[in-house]
Amino acid sequence: MTQCILEIRDLTTRFETKQGIANAVDRLSLQIYEGEVVGLVGESGSGKSMTGYSIMGLIEPPGSIVSGSIRYRDQDLCALDKDQLRQLRGDRIAMIFQDPMMSLNPVLRIDTQLIETLKAHRAIDKQHAIQRATKLLCAMGIPSPEARLRQYPHQLSGGMRQRIAIAIALLLEPDLIIADEPTTALDVTIQAQIIHEFQTLIEGRGTSVLWITHDLAVASTMADRLAIMYAGQIVEFGPAVEVLKTPAHPYTAGLLRSIPSRNIRGKPLQQIPGSTPSLTHLPPGCPFAPRCERATSVCSTEPPLQHISASRSAQCHFPWGMSS
Amino acid sequence: MINLVPQEHPWRSAWHHYCQSPFAVIALIVCAIILLAAAFAPWLAPQNPYDLNVIDFFDSKLPPGSRASNDFLYVLGTDGQGRDMFSAMLYGLRISLFVGVLSGLVAILIGMSLGLMAAYLGGWVDSLIMRVVDFMLGFPTILVALMLLAILGQGVDKVIFALILVQWAYFARAVRGAALVERQKEYIEAAQSLGLSDQRIMFGHIMPNCLAPVIVLGTMQVASAISTEATLSFLGLGLPITEPSLGLLISNGYSNMLSGRYWISVYPGLLLLVTVFSINVVGDRLRDVLNPRLSR
Numbered sequence: 001m002t003q004c005i006l007e008i009r010d011l012t013t014r015f016e017t018k019q020g021i022a023n024a025v026d027r028l029s030l031q032i033y034e035g036e037v038v039g040l041v042g043e044s045g046s047g048k049s050m051t052g053y054s055i056m057g058l059i060e061p062p063g064s065i066v067s068g069s070i071r072y073r074d075q076d077l078c079a080l081d082k083d084q085l086r087q088l089r090g091d092r093i094a095m096i097f098q099d100p101m102m103s104l105n106p107v108l109r110i111d112t113q114l115i116e117t118l119k120a121h122r123a124i125d126k127q128h129a130i131q132r133a134t135k136l137l138c139a140m141g142i143p144s145p146e147a148r149l150r151q152y153p154h155q156l157s158g159g160m161r162q163r164i165a166i167a168i169a170l171l172l173e174p175d176l177i178i179a180d181e182p183t184t185a186l187d188v189t190i191q192a193q194i195i196h197e198f199q200t201l202i203e204g205r206g207t208s209v210l211w212i213t214h215d216l217a218v219a220s221t222m223a224d225r226l227a228i229m230y231a232g233q234i235v236e237f238g239p240a241v242e243v244l245k246t247p248a249h250p251y252t253a254g255l256l257r258s259i260p261s262r263n264i265r266g267k268p269l270q271q272i273p274g275s276t277p278s279l280t281h282l283p284p285g286c287p288f289a290p291r292c293e294r295a296t297s298v299c300s301t302e303p304p305l306q307h308i309s310a311s312r313s314a315q316c317h318f319p320w321g322m323s324s
Numbered sequence: 325m326i327n328l329v330p331q332e333h334p335w336r337s338a339w340h341h342y343c344q345s346p347f348a349v350i351a352l353i354v355c356a357i358i359l360l361a362a363a364f365a366p367w368l369a370p371q372n373p374y375d376l377n378v379i380d381f382f383d384s385k386l387p388p389g390s391r392a393s394n395d396f397l398y399v400l401g402t403d404g405q406g407r408d409m410f411s412a413m414l415y416g417l418r419i420s421l422f423v424g425v426l427s428g429l430v431a432i433l434i435g436m437s438l439g440l441m442a443a444y445l446g447g448w449v450d451s452l453i454m455r456v457v458d459f460m461l462g463f464p465t466i467l468v469a470l471m472l473l474a475i476l477g478q479g480v481d482k483v484i485f486a487l488i489l490v491q492w493a494y495f496a497r498a499v500r501g502a503a504l505v506e507r508q509k510e511y512i513e514a515a516q517s518l519g520l521s522d523q524r525i526m527f528g529h530i531m532p533n534c535l536a537p538v539i540v541l542g543t544m545q546v547a548s549a550i551s552t553e554a555t556l557s558f559l560g561l562g563l564p565i566t567e568p569s570l571g572l573l574i575s576n577g578y579s580n581m582l583s584g585r586y587w588i589s590v591y592p593g594l595l596l597l598v599t600v601f602s603i604n605v606v607g608d609r610l611r612d613v614l615n616p617r618l619s620r
Contacts, residue, residue: 056517090519102510107532116528117518168518 003073005176005208006032006055011068013047013054020280024050024063026232032176035206039223039240041213041255043276047232048212049098052178055210056095057085072176091121094169098181100161104153110164111149114171121172136167141197159190166198173205180212195222216255220244225311228252231277231287236319238312248308248319250292286317294318341613348609354602362418369411371396374566381406385585401587403576412573413592417599419569423480424550427487432542434488435495440526440534442496443503453496460493469552473561483562487549498541502534536614543607547600554596570596 013025024047032038042048053059055070057077070077072093077085097103105113114133118124124132130149137145140163153161162182169177182198183191195218202209211222219226219240226243228236228251236249247253254272274291277283283290289299298317307313308321343349361368371378383392384406390398400409442453460468472486506512507530515525554571556562558578563569568576570592577588 053513058513058516086519086521088519089517095514095517097510097514099510103514105511105515105529105533107535108529116520116524120518120520120524165514 002034002036004031005034005073006030006210007069007071008051008055009069009071011051011054011070012066013050013059013063014066015063015279017062017280019278022279023047023232024279025054027068028229028232028234030227030234030237032208032210034175034208036224037202037209037211037222039211039213039219039226040229041216041219041226042229043214045276045279046229047279048214048229049180050232051229052095052180052210052212055178056089056093058095087121090117090174091172092174093176093178094172094174095178095180096162096166096169096182099185100158100165101153101185103165104161106153109150109152110156114149114164114168117168117171133167133171136171137164139197139201140164140167140170141193142167159186159194162186162190162194163197166194166201170201170205170207174207176208176210177202178210178212181214183218184213184215191218216244216259228255231279231282233287233315235288235316236312236314238308242309242312246321248312248314248321249288249316250294250318250320251288253320254291286315338613342609345609348605351602351605351609354598355606358417358599358602359421361414362421365414365418369408369414370399371408371411373407373412373415373568379406385580385588387585388587400591401585403573403588404580409587409591412568413570413595416568416570416573416592417595419480419563419567420550420553420571420596420599423484423487423553423563423569424546427484427491427549428542428546430484431488431491431545432495432538435492435497436499436531436534436538438492439496439499440503440531443500443507444522444526444530450500454500457493457496460490461497465490465548465552466555469556470559470561473556478562478564480563480567483553483556486556487552490552491545491549494541494545495538498537499534502537503530506530506533540607540611540614543603543610547603547607550603551596551600570599 008028008030011025011028012023015022015024026047028047028051030038030051040048040051050059050063054065055077059065065078068078072088075084075088077088080088104110111130111133115126115129118129118132133149134145137148142148142160142163148156148160148164156164162185166182183194186194199222201207209222211219213219223240225238226236226240227234228243228249230251236243236247236252238248243252244256247256251272257270258272260269272291277287277290283300285300286292286295286303289295292299296317303315303317305313305315306319306322308319366372373379380392383398383402384404386398386402388399388401388409390401392398396408398408398410400413403409403412438453442450468490469486472489473482476482476485512525512529515529520528553562553569554574557569557571558575560575563572565572573592574589574596577585577590577592580588
């Protein structure tokens with residue numbers, strides 16, 4: 001068995017807003033093993049980004065982590081002080097953000113941003129830092145990296161910028177990368193190129209990845225295992241191939257049905273009825289029950305975590321594939 | 325979908341935008357000439373107004389265009405001590421600008437650091453700094469400066485100190501506002517997630533993005549510092565008589581105004597007016613150019 005890199009147990013991240021208390025992440029448990037890619041899939045507002053932010057310690061008031069633990073190898077990230085956390089961030093755990101227009105500092109040159117990251121964690125002189133950065137930009141498929149290094153973010157296209165953001169995340173060869181929808185803002189051809197380059201790089205290094213996305217198609221090409229999130233909870237978890245082929249949770253099934261390419265031409269697009277519930281006013285029991293075709297009166301009680309097989313689980317009263 | 329076309333550097337496009345107003349370009353050129361004239365005053369001035377050997381007391385209060393006994397031409401006349409007005413004005417401009425720019429720069433440094441800390445650290449640090457800022461802004465500038473100088477006495481250093489004290493709060497407030505906006509942006513989260521230190525994020529990442537409002541305010545504040553210093557000197561609380569600034573020159577000639585010797589006050593007054601006016605025009609234009617809400 002490979003080693004567990006990150007173990008999240010019963011994590012609850014709460015936002016206290018004027019509208020009420022919202023658990024953006026609700027008793028979430030998740031393990032990520034060495035060298036694997038876990039896809040975290042959910043709609044907007046399902047708490048998938050907040051899970052990533054919680055791991056990175058980027059939750060700011062009015063939000064806070066109220067309970068649970070996040071263990072990176074043998075350290076509890078929630079218990080670390082600011083300096084210890086800073087040493088881990090960027091070095092052992094790195095993050096890639098959604099919008100490459102926003103995640104690079106607009107007034108600093110690319111080389112400045114790469115070198116300062118290296119210098120924050122390693123005693124390295126400028127020349128070696130530039131060498132290392134150049135090599136990595138090459139590997140990310142950036143033509144003439146020496147010239148790119150001397151440019152500002154606004155001189156580069158969105159695809160180039162995201163390549164650079166990924167290069168910065170990979171710079172110190174972290175064990176774990178939190179990728180928060182890194183290809184969502186890019187057009188499809190560039191998305192495919194970047195995913196390919198990223199995959200090659202992480203496979204070579206054995207980096208673990210938490211790939212956060214709302215796009216099941218992207219998740220299916222990237223992820224070894226999939227976690228489907230709804231209203232702050234992981235409703236289904238298992239190997240990507242199995243989850244996509246035989247979904248156990250009605251929500252996963254609904255998501256798969258609503259992918260346009262799976263629908264039959266000429267028929268209206270299938271969708272999940274209703275809309276995502278407000279986190280401040282969740283229905284009692286299963287949060288998906290009001291939209292669920294299989295729901296009965298039992299569903300107004302807390303659904304149990306049911307193990308469909310050794311590697312698969314679903315948080316549902318009536319999952320598919322249960323041997324009753 | 326994001327814009328995939330590479331754009332022009334924001335500072336360069338701001339410069340192009342600036343140049344679209346010929347009036348502002350003229351003001352900028354005037355500013356540059358004034359700055360150069362002040363910097364090279366000892367080489368440009370036909371007479372050293374501090375050198376008592378070259379000043380002839382019998383040449384005092386001569387009208388513009390008069391000649392001295394040694395055939396020296398007083399282009400703008402002489403003042404009550406017999407100094408060449410043109411030379412005295414160049415030296416006065418030098419002191420006025422020195423006081424205005426230096427106090428402005430130090431105030432920017434202090435105000436910017438405190439504003440950044442308030443915005444980035446938040447909590448009680450923010451409350452403390454901003455309450456002090458509110459307190460400082462609650463008093464009229466000239467009143468605080470007057471009281472300070474009444475306590476400290478005269479001198480260039482004291483005037484600069486007083487001007488710093490009345491100015492820093494404006495910068496702290498402006499920078500805090502800009503930094504609060506920048507702090508919410510994703511690149512700050514990205515910088516945090518890379519494990520950069522707070523100081524590095526504050527001064528390396530947020531600060532360069534807050535420069536636009538600081539430049540605008542700084543320009544305006546330099547103009548205001550120059551006129552405040554002139555006011556203080558005019559009231560006799562600013563610079564000592566041995567180092568006459570423009571304000572002091574105006575003050576010196578004030579008593580001669582009614583006797584028809586207008587040049588002793590009017591020419592330094594005009595120079596002060598042109599200086600402050602052109603700096604303000606440049607500042608106004610910078611605000612139009614650098615304000616993201618007004619940008620194209």
